[in-house]
Amino acid sequence: MSASADALYMSALHHVTVDLDIERHTLRAGVSNG
Incomplete structure (x- = not known):
């Protein structure tokens, strides 16, 4: 693999x-917000 790749x-x-x-x-925040 080349350096750029x-x-x-x-x-x-x-x-x-x-x-x-x-x-x-985001999921965790949604759960804690009910």
């Missing part, structure tokens, strides 16, 4: 992780 992959992976984290926090 590796960086792009890590960036995409990070983006997905952040999205999941935001989703988890």
Whole structure:
């Protein structure tokens, strides 16, 4: 894998992780708000 492809992959992976984290926090906030 080239360096740029590796960086792009890590960036995409990070983006997905952040999205999941935001989703988890949103769900938790929704539950606590009833």
